[in-house]
Amino acid sequence: MYERNGEKFFVFDSHLHFWDASPANWKPGAEEYAKGWIECFHAYQGLGPAETHWTLEHFQKYSVEDFEKDVFDEGHVDVAVFQSTYLKEWYTNGFNDIEQNASILDRFPGKLILNGRWDPREGEAGLRQLEEDHAKYGIQGVKLYTAEWYNGSRGWKLTDPEARPFLDKCAELGIRNIHVHKGPTIWPLDKDAFDVSDIDHVATDYNGDLNFIVEHVGLPRIEDFCFMATQEPNVYAGLAVAIGGLMHARPKFFAKVMGELLFWVGEDKMLFGSDYAIWEPKWQVEGFVDWEMPDDEAYSDFPRLGVEGKKKILGLNGAKLYGVQVPEELRAPVPSEAPADPTAAVGVEG
């Protein structure tokens, strides 16, 4: 919970990690990729305020004590979603697989929600693993990384026929929240890997059963994301990277990106995510609560974001998707619209 000027904000962090990218975990023969991946993340951390930068060594592997301090003690986070990212072709034990994430759950009862993952290229075995993960951990969501390399393949799309049984399984088991993270590669390699039109298709097919949270608001394809999200009631904007990567480094772009998201997607369908450990939540939460749309002609077309909107984005929207009880005093006076209600889409046609 974060309190500022008498207003109390419930903070639901929809996207964070507990990873091990230390050289000891680099897979022999794939060191170049493992090293490049974490150095790329570390460069992203450089987009935050200088006093929040870590050394590369610390960034590669941080302790559970660091995690507790950065996220819960100082980061204002009430409840967070642990996203699992495997990358087992590059990291021997995975970047942060579900087992590793689960190993620290007991330390933070009621504060961490564990998400799983699946990969359609794993076929029947992957489907069984998803069932097992659900049975063991009761997962309500998954994180999908479509650019993961696997057995000579450099990526996949949600519309691939092989993905259908997995989406059906999620709907059947009640794994409602599908976080999608696009990356730089896909099959075939000549297509735009960041394209979000596959999410558009499956969101329509599974409306009412599954919610699709597009991580990083579709960046670097925010235009395609906005056109899509405005038409799909079950598509949400995950703000990880938008806040961390722009609010400090490029404040004018941040204001415009927020303005476009508020216009096309709306404050009921935007979710705060710190993307820790890329960025600590503390400065992001505090900065976002203080943030105002500039009072300037260039921003006059954009909707404004008030205290209620900030409460929804920082916590209430995410808590609703994951069925988390928010203390009475922290709730919004007027409830947000239901997640899968088609009228939640902002109409721009005509």
Place this chain on the structure above:
Amino acid sequence: MTLRARVLEALGTVYDPELDEPITTLGFVGSCVVSDAGDVQVRLRLPTPQCAPNFAFLMAADARTAVRRLPEAREVHVVLEDHYTGEEINEAVARGAGFDSAFPGETEGDLEALRALFHRKALLARQSRLLPVPASTLGELTGPDADRCRALRRALGIDASDGAPPFVTGDGMPVDASDVRFRRMSSLTALSLETNGGICRDLLKNRNRIPPTPRPTGHSVSCDVPLGTPEGEEVAA
């Protein structure tokens, strides 16, 4: 003008297809070494080791083509540095081969469809900056954005003559400057490209703090330093 200056000028005509900006102003040309005999060695360094292979390939191949057009250039080597598919890309680019040859079995077509898609986005974005200008023909629009619009229209096979309509959709359909949907979509697309360009510049600055992987010795390193940092000013206002 020295050959090196002409090489840099040629590299300035190579655009990052995703950002619609020259690779030189983005700071992607890490080094450019020209020998007395006219051999040219260009090293490209992108903002991350994991930048998309298809766009990376286009920039490397376009850079090689642009420099080889110079009659005085003898051997031309363009190398993508510290990139996770650099080996495949460098090998194919050196042979003048296509993207499908760099990644056999991993492509369905060449990269021209991808290039055209991003030309359409770039055209949409560029026009958003020209919309406030009252114009009834393309010829009435002037300046760098208008020139780039003409180049993009020509690349897409859209009429770019002076008498052509000033504003068109990505498919070449004439559109009125007051069309609200067009205005909204073009300004959002411009924001997207500008934001991505900003993030790329910031990431490259951070990346350049980590020195490149040491390379085998034995070639000239006299000019082998980054050619200035990427310009970092915000352009959105």
